[in-house]
Amino acid sequence: MLQDSAIQDRVAQLKREAARHAVTYIEDGMAVGLGTGSTAKFMIDALGERVAKEGLRIRGIPTSEASAEQAKGLNIPITDFAADPFLDIAIDGADEVQRGSLYLVKGLGGALLREKIVAASARRFVIIVDESKLVDDLGTHAPIPVEITPWGWERAAKLLGDTGAHACKPRMKRDGNLFITDNGNMILDCHYPSIDDPRGLSQSIIDITGVVDHGLFLGMTSEVLVAGLHGIDRLVP
Numbered sequence: 077m078l079q080d081s082a083i084q085d086r087v088a089q090l091k092r093e094a095a096r097h098a099v100t101y102i103e104d105g106m107a108v109g110l111g112t113g114s115t116a117k118f119m120i121d122a123l124g125e126r127v128a129k130e131g132l133r134i135r136g137i138p139t140s141e142a143s144a145e146q147a148k149g150l151n152i153p154i155t156d157f158a159a160d161p162f163l164d165i166a167i168d169g170a171d172e173v174q175r176g177s178l179y180l181v182k183g184l185g186g187a188l189l190r191e192k193i194v195a196a197s198a199r200r201f202v203i204i205v206d207e208s209k210l211v212d213d214l215g216t217h218a219p220i221p222v223e224i225t226p227w228g229w230e231r232a233a234k235l236l237g238d239t240g241a242h243a244c245k246p247r248m249k250r251d252g253n254l255f256i257t258d259n260g261n262m263i264l265d266c267h268y269p270s271i272d273d274p275r276g277l278s279q280s281i282i283d284i285t286g287v288v289d290h291g292l293f294l295g296m297t298s299e300v301l302v303a304g305l306h307g308i309d310r311l312v313p
């Protein structure tokens with residue numbers, strides 16, 4: 077039996093391989109959304125390698141300051157929505173992927189807003205995860221992060237906690253310490269006892285004035301590359 081650390085090393089290796097595979101979808105001349113998080117980091121590394129070794133000519137839009145720094149360090153050219161309002165592809169990680177629907181929970185690292193804007197702009201949205209992220213019901217392991225404006229945040233928090241069938245227990249991200257996003261907003265992590273109507277929940281959160289967006293990504297995924305101990309699976313909705 078493999079030890080925990082050996083399993084983690086193997087999963088990291090498979091995520092790296094899945095990231096390399098995802099990067100083969102990128103072709104010369106493309107505008108590419110660059111995700112955020114430990115899995116997206118492997119993908120940006122693999123893309124940097126293609127830029128350096130093959131002279132691949134692409135333009136990237138990073139979904140966080142961290143990914144922007146990484147991309148710049150690898151000489152990946154950065155673009156913006158003025159020059160590229162539509163992207164050919166975006167590649168990112170996720171916190172949960174619902175089997176079948178391929179609905180996602182994203183944003184536990186706090187990057188959900190830019191990630192969602194980039195995903196919405198991309199013709200193809202590719203997700204890379206390890207198999208521990210696959211769930212039957214959203215919210216099984218991950219809370220839903222909700223990005224809210226700092227001004228009046230207490231009101232939004234109260235309403236998130238009071239929304240009838242969609243009430244949650246909002247907690248301030250990072251164990252009660254203030255977490256400010258790259259956009260200058262705050263994140264509340266919302267724990268729901270169960271999520272049986274993701275679309276209804278999405279709407280009820282977004283209807284609260286002061287909420288900027290949330291980490292449910294519904295109907296956006298083009299495909300998911302799942303890195304498991306036995307290899308890489310490709311899921312499509």
Ligand SMILES: O=C[C@H](O)[C@H](O)[C@H](O)COP(=O)(O)O
Binds near residue numbers: 116168170183185186
């Ligand atoms: O804000 C963070 C992003 O949504 C990440 O893509 C997500 O949290 C997955 O991160 P990781 O690949 O590190 O598990």
